[in-house]
Amino acid sequence: MTGQAASPFKQPKAVFAVAFACVVSFMGIGLVDPILPAISHDLNATPSQVTLLFTSYLVITAVAMLITGWVSSRIGAKKTLLVGLALIVVFAALAGTSGSIGGIVGFRAGWGVGNALFIATSLAVIVASASGGFVGAIILYETALGLGIAVGPLLGGVLGNISWRGPFFGVAVLMAIAAIATLVLVKPLPIPERKTGILEPLRALRHRGLATMSLTALCYNWAFFTVLGYAPFPMGLGAIQLGLVFTGWGVLVAIFSVFGAPKLQARLGIARTLYLNLFLFALVVLVIAIWTTTPTVLIVAVIVAGVFIGINNTVTTQAVMTISPVERPIASAAYGFVRFIGGGLAPYVAGKLVEATNVHVPFFIGAGALVVGIAVLRTAHKELAVAERVQAESVRPARPADPPATLELATALGGTGNGVIIAAVDDSPVAAQVTATAARLAAVHGRAVHVLHAQEHASTSESSANGEALGQAEALVRAHLARLEAAGVPAVGHVLLNAADHGAVGRLISAHADELAARAVVIGAPTHGGLPALMDASASRELWRTVHCDVVIVNPATVPSEPAPVTG
Template identity: 60%
Template sequence: MRARPPDVPRSGGILRQPTSVWATAFAAVVAFMGIGLVDPILPAIAEHLRATPSQVSLLFTSYFLITAVAMLVTGWVSSRIGGRRTLLVGLALVVVFAALSGTSGTVGQLIGFRAGWGLGNALFVATALAVIVGAASGGAESAIILYEAALGLGISMGPLVGALLGDMNWRYPFFGTAVLMAVGFLLIATLLRPTPRPATPTGLTAPLRALRHGGLATTAFTALFYNYAFFTVLAFTPFVLRMDAHGIGLVFFGWGVLVALSSVFAAPVLQRRLGTVQVMHLSLALLILFQLGLAVLGHTGTIVCTILCGIPIGMNNTAFTEAAMEVSDHPRPVASAGYNFVRWLGGAPAPYLASRLAETFDPSAPYYAGALCCAAATLTLLARRHHLKPLNRVDTDHTFQDTPLPARP
């Protein structure tokens, strides 16, 4: 298990970061905006392109599936051309395919362009985490919290931007994302210095071989089940809300704000008090509760439970990401690639299967399936808890470093 360097300063605070870190974080915000951007306009896309909800859900499935598979090559690419160039390639691909998505004439074209978008997003997201961890002050913990804050902010802003632009035309959110990502490209090109390449390039199979580690495999496959529930809420709920773009955007903005706040503030505090694995258990239990609420409550209850789902999702995002980075001795880019490959595979089928379950049975069925997946994640943690013992050291480090030193006599 990777030990925390003893000389890493923590007194500087999470907000005191180099300009290059903030540039990367801004681009990460925009990248994560792309996940929830289409939420408010899903009904409009279905109407204008004459597609069913299950067909429209493939916008998420193609995006997540390509993102998952592309995670396996991110380390191979970045170890050969460097982290900065990998970020720029990923951003350039997102700019191109986001703009092309706005020109789509059929749902098939839009699905294909979203797949290309997913490729660029994978190159950027996996590398951005490693770059932020390497460049941020305050150690890995502060960097991961900053990364998760960018994730939460991006996910919260995505639906709001999608609603504001989508209210004028469903194509505008895609063009808007392309413009913002172009800004991120320019910021990283000018503010981020070239990152050093590792002495030994990463092999294509390195992420898969890293998953042989019991702790990393346990974290990844638990996240697979959890992500199914996560993306069921994100991709299917807009059809259940039966609201206009502004209404859907505001609901998911509230959801995203809670994702950001719980990932940055609640998760670190609870990790220090309870431990990382216990935070995972608590978050999964809350997500089961809210998913059952989505299944059985009326319209107002659906809105409330959707927003409240942001709390366990934010806490889990931080806990799982830190666990994946710290539970093994594999290089962080390799561990991140292996973990994210499995994690995104869990999210890929969720949007389509949720829509199909609703069409075959009723709108509550997808949430029951999501609750069952969270229960499977909990059982995985319990059955393989001995593989996560290295995280006890990380939790001990958190406790010691947050305990004031005794005053000198």
């Protein structure tokens, strides 16, 4: 079972080099907010012109997402990462030296290309380089994401108080450091055998579920970036004050992305969580629309919006990866293309609407976009329901022929109501002891053993990468089945598919145990505590909460250096 990882903060230097770059990259989301009024004043630009900083950056990021898979599958993840970092360094520095709003907008577009290449490969590089497994890698990535979102506006406010050019030069310097560290510390990663076609993300949008989720995200991002891109203007605050406001917003985004979203999804399910969250976000944007010219209400509402943005980022991304029939990087690119288009156009349209009408109208439209998003999402209700079901692939012991033991296995299983013993395993050292304990329980009670392993995926609130290959998952299960078979213990194996997060792993095992009317589930105790355990959605906790049979926990401290013998 996944979830028994080492501390995510005990990693090779290469992982921290990329994680540092992730922090700086995600700073860019809110970095420019505190300096928007200053740029407008110093360069004699209208608010709609200044919001093009968001539009050029996000629209170009959206278009570039379509080519990220094509690039990385040909030159490799490390080189793609370095190209992205180099582009960000160059164009962030050029934006800082620009003397016109048109120049900054153009350089932000180049920055967007680098950002797309970086987003598409950073998680994959961290996962491939991490020593703490998938769980540790994802926790570290989410930590970097949250830190970047929270700190970005504050850094933008501090540097922007000196000059509006400061945040651009700050990003250039920090990303240059990250690029050098990545070049030196990260080992080259293998180039994928299969080359991704440049049109694959667009073809993936033919799938109804993926297209519907992406359009819902477009509506959501329209409201999100209307608030992020235009709300600083009516607040009437200085750079540092704006930085503090959006730091509060960013802290809530980070907290609810990492902690709140998994809990809500576990309690309500994907569909109901999204419906409720989009509705509540629409109410907050409606408050902003009504009281746009009341700074206190506007500031509080913008900060509170971080709650719903954080939840939506995580749940929507997980849903997209679960609902999609294509490889995760392709699905991520297709989804990113559509949603960033909405986020890029919204701030510019908001500026134009204010010039033509009044300051309230863009936010009313933002609230309306969220209502439209709910209606669009409703058309994919069946697909969302399917995404929440248990999906498993049975794996039998690999043998050249069907010997009598296989027949005994079929007889021993006999159906779903025979009270089997489940061994939930992962690739940790304790897994062998889990299987041995399950075998002893099966022998005492005259039961069969079901070996369960959840196929791990690397998916976060902002990105997704291919995780454990199905062949690797099958091989792991087969290794445990071979040991049980050698000991004469009847057994069958299962690989559980499409676990969107670690909590989902526990719920998948629980549902499988209920389906088999299992007598007991044997698991290994989590080996991390403190902050990592808090940030992990906890497969163990979800299993304990939902399963309807006994749970036997194997203490990792008792695991011998040699694999435990399996006895029948």
